[in-house]
Amino acid sequence: MRFLPIARGPITSRSVSDAIAREEASGLAYVFWGRSAVLLILAAWVSLTLPFERSQLYLTAVAAFALLGIVPFALRHRYAAHTRLLFGFIFLDAAALSFVLIVPTPFDFEGWTQQMNLRTPAFLYLGVFVVSMALSYKPALVIWTGLAAASTWTLGYLWVATRPGAIPFTSGDVLDEGMGAEAALAKVLDPNAVGLARLSNQVVFLVLISVILTIVVVRSRALVRRQVAAEAQRAMLSRYFSPNIVREFAEGRWQPDEPGNRPVAVLFADMVDFTSISERLPPQDLIALLRAFHSRLATVAFEQDGTIDKFIGDAVMVHFGTPRTRPDDAVRALTCAARMADAIHAWNAEREQAGDPPIGVGIGVHYGRAVVGNIGDAHKLEYTVLGDTVNVASRLESLTRQTGTDVVVSNELIEAVKASGADPHEIAPGLQNAGTFDIRGRREAVTVWTLGGGCRSVLLFP
Known part of the structure; x- marks a missing residue:
């Protein structure tokens, strides 16, 4: 950023x-x-x-x-x-x-x-x-x-x-x-x-x-x-930064040079089989597809007052708990993941009516402590979150391919949602405990929960 x-x-x-x-x-x-x-x-x-x-x-x-x-x-x-x-x-x-x-x-x-x-x-x-x-x-x-x-x-x-x-x-x-x-x-x-x-x-x-x-x-x-x-x-700044960051700046309540280590929820979402899709579409169609995909994800993220860290190709990284910690960070993160999946399913219904193939989405969310602050130099700064929580969230997003689901969230996120007094199953109906999985870079297996049936789209593109 x-x-x-x-x-x-x-x-x-x-x-x-x-x-x-x-x-x-x-x-x-x-x-x-x-x-x-x-x-x-x-x-x-x-x-x-x-x-x-x-x-x-x-x-x-x-x-x-x-x-x-x-x-x-x-x-x-x-x-x-x-x-x-x-x-x-x-x-x-x-x-x-x-x-x-x-x-x-x-x-x-x-x-x-x-x-x-x-x-x-x-x-x-x-x-x-x-x-x-x-x-x-x-x-x-x-x-x-x-x-x-x-x-x-x-x-x-x-x-x-x-x-x-x-x-x-x-x-x-x-x-x-x-x-x-x-x-x-x-x-x-x-x-x-x-x-x-x-x-x-x-x-x-x-x-x-x-x-x-x-x-x-x-x-x-x-x-x-x-x-x-x-x-x-x-x-104009809202086109480059998340609205909550712009709001904090405008109201003078936050200075971007204040690093810290705090609990955050990190969400990664990307398009399933994007590499294969990009090989089959001309550049202008691919960019239009990405914009439509990102727009739907960003709309949901902003609705839940999440901070969009960056767009990475077809993926988007969102965190909750920045620029300041709030008691419902985990709740908003889980809500965001469920509604992102719903938004893509609704989009696929529109695409089906127009004769276009469906688009799959993979979403991973983890909750834990992370370093929050600026990286870069005086000419180019990026406000981001760093640490194991980010890495695990990224691995959970990749795990959606293995589980064949739209959303994979960690048990830590579910426990944080329960600690806030909310019911995860009311937030994301159909949420299921999928057991433990080994995550690359982690010594201990991670207990995860899944949501949705997933979607594979590469074979549907000519």
Whole structure:
């Protein structure tokens, strides 16, 4: 298992762009539904706090805002083609909101002027409007919304300041005239007075929150890019490493340079009579056959959270108990062996229907202590397991030819399964004690269990 450098650059650009596009589309949906919820709350608040004759205008405005929000929502998946239209509706939003906040007088009594509307905290609704656009996940929309809100509010503010009877003033006007405290206060509190300094502060406020929110959105998009790139790298690494190894790396729970001696279950599986089959098939057909065979074995191994050590020609080596020991390692190893055999039998049924000859499989599993760690050098490392347990598992896989079965497992594995509280016969129905066999390289005979009737395929290939 070779540790490769993490890929960077163009291989993830499309996936990143697709992820950003999905976030932008869902962001506009969030804007719409959030806006609808806010408008519903405002409609209820207006209905409860204002008499019906005065609330009609505001309820009409709420309905208008709701209708204006439908267009950006409908265009969320076609943003690039309708950018100008979307920007136009946002400007209409800002203009309509500024109009509602400035023009109608909310209090029905004599003496209330439009100039006094500018002194209420209703301006803050424009800030809420700008903040809501951050949900769009589009920096350009946030900036545009802030500019639209600032410009439409400024136009409305100046319109009120230039109306007949209005008294516009700045802070400098009050200070330069040398008025006394009472006179200055009277001028500032005059119902027709319009403080232009307040306008400048409000515009600065809108610009500042727009800039801050734009930075937040840009940073969020950068985080999404990094996350998608990491997921793409993780998916690519999964093609070279077992998913459990990649998961341990990604979560920072394991360092590959930590060697150890621990109990593991080792499984070898290969294709019966592969040498004869390879002599009868053209290269492209042989590679396709191997890929189909390996794919089915690997799928089962990954389902049982096993670590695929390597593919060796037609064979695959899998271990359980790496990168860390788990109490059900033996159970998962036996389950994997039984399901691998089932997967190949199911494949043979498909091959039979297609008129193709069956494929035999031999699987050997042993449980015991092994050295786990990296071998190789700094330029090419291989994470693997070493020792007698590996050798015995390989010999058991070869023993399937002698026993004429699909699976041969050691008694040590069966005892480990029982020690974990599981029943081997429930995991692998049909499992039988086949007695003891001499294993090359071992002084003592090994007690083994077998499963399945085996399959010989060489004579069926032309």
